[in-house]
Amino acid sequence: MCFDGIITGLHLTNMGLVGAIDIDALAQIRGLRTISLMNNNFSGPMPQFNKLGVLKALLLTGNSFSGEIPADFFSHLNSLKKVWLNENKFTGNIPKSLGQLTHLIELHLENNQFNGPIPNFTQPISSLDFSNNKLEGEIPGILAKYNATAFSGNDGLCGPPLEKACSGRGAQMALSGNSLNDENANNTKLIVGGVIATMIVVLLYALLSSKNGREDEFSQLGKEHVGEVVEVDVRSSHKRAGNYSNSEHSNRRSGGAASASASSSSSHHGKSGSMTDLVMVNEEKGSFGMADLMKAAAEVLGNGGLGSAYKAVMTTGLSVAVKRMREMNRMGRDGFDAEMRRFGRLRHKNILTPLAYHYRREEKLLVSEYISKGSLLYVLHGDRGSSHAELNWPTRLKIIQGIARGLGFLYSEFSSYDLPHGNLKSSNVLLTDDHDPILSDYAFQPLMNPANAVQAMFAFKTPDFLQYQRVSNKTDVYCLGIIILEILTGKFPSQYLTNGKGGIDAVQWVMSAHGDVDQEMELLDPEIAASTVAVNHMLQLLxxxxxCVESNPQQRIDMREAIRRIDEVQV
Incomplete structure (x- = not known):
C-alpha cells in the first residue's frame, strides 16, 4: 500500500508464505506503518517487529507463530493502534507492555495458548478478544464492560463480565501474576540489555530518517483490508501471486496472476472451457488464455470479503484485474458458466463487465479490465494527492449520479433478484480518470452459499438482515445511502467495519441533525461546503x-425513487 509515492503498508495475506521474516529489510522501508501477514504459514518465535517503532498496525492472524513474547516487547511500539495475534500458538503471559500502549484500539489474542493473568490496561479498547486461551485470575475492572464472549474458553478467568465470581485466590493470582510479570520483565532487560541498546540505535536512526517522509494520513488502513484499492509491487523469487500451488517459481514479479490455477499442462485460448483454461465471455479487449495470464507480470492488490485480487499486465500491454474467489460454490459448472456469460453481455458506462473466467470446484478466477485510478474508498479516504483534490462538488455529484445510473441498469437486468447488487460499498466503486464510477462485485448472491454470502456481502451487514433477518431490493438502497453520506461528509462509515468500531456512524450522525439546517451544514465535508452557492443542492442530496438509510425497509424509499431524486440534484 502506497501513499504519495511512499510505501506505508505491506499486506501479504492468504499467500501460503513460510520462512524467516527479514526485519532489517523491513526497517529500510521508512514509511512503513502497517504490516499484515495474515493467513500464511509462518512459524517460530515472534519476529523482532519491535525494531519497527513507528508501526500503527501489526496483523499476524492465522499463522503458526509460537513461544513466549517478552513482557516488554511492545514498549517501544508506542504508535500501535491494532495488534492481531489471534489464531497462532503463542504461550506464556500476555506481554504487560501491551497494556501500556496509549493508542491501542484493537487487540485480538484469541485462539492461542497464553496463560496467567490479563495485564492492566491504561485505557478502554474498542475491540478486543482474549477467548480460547489458558488465562487465569480476575479480569481487570476496565475490561468488565466488554461482552463475556471476549473472555470465553479460559476456565481460570473470573469476575465481570463473566458470571463466575472470583474467590480470594483468583484476585490474589491476578495481583501476583502482574508482579511476576514485573520480575520477568526486569530479568529480561538484564539478559538482553545489549540487544535493546542496539535496537534503540536502530529505532533512533529510523525515527530521524522518517522526518524526511510524510506521516501516513490515511488512518483507515486496515479497515476492510483496503489493500484491494492500492497497488503493491511484490517481488519474489519463490512464491507465486496467491496460494495456487506449492511449486517453485523463479524470476517473475509475484508470479503469473493465474499461476497454479492451471495445471502444468498447456492451456488453450478462449472458448473450449477446459478445466485448465480461461473461458472468454467478452472479447472487446481481445482474446487471451491461461498461458497468457501465467506469463503476465502480476502485482498483489489485496483482499476483500470475496477473495484476493491481483493486477496482471499481459505481454500485449493489456492490464487486467484478477479476482480469486473461493466462496462461489452454490452452482455447478454449467450454471456458473451461464451466469458468467450473462455478465459478459452487460454493456453500460457505469458497470464493470468481466472479460473471462476460470472454473474449478474449489475456487474461481474472474478477470476484468483493470481500472487504474482505483476505488472511491481510496480516492476519498486514502489519497491526499491530486486525485483527492479533484473531488470538488461537481465531481462528487457526478460520481453519485453515475452510481445511481449503474444501479438503475442492474435493477433492470437483474429485476428478479432480491439483491441486484448485494455488495455495494465504496471499495466496489471504481473510478476512471474522468471520475466516472464503475460498479463491480454485483449480482453475486445466487452464486454463493447462503452462509458464505452472509459473511462476505455488505448487504448482510445492514439493518435489513441484522434486525429483520431478510434482504430485498431496498437493501441496495440502504447501501446507496451510505455511499451518498460518505461522499458528502468525507467520513469513513463505521458501517463498513465488522465490529462497528472506528469511523463515523454516518446514519446516526445525519439523523441527529435532521431538520436543523445549521447542523446539517456542519455535516458537509469542509472541502466542498466552501462552495456556498451549491450548499442547497448538497443539502438536497443529503x-x-x-x-435511503431509513432503518425500516418498509419506510425506506425504493431504488426508482432514489434514482429519480438523485437525478434532480443540480451542480
Missing amino acids: HVGAA
Missing part, C-alpha cells in the same frame, strides 16, 4: 441519502 436528504436523499437520509431517506
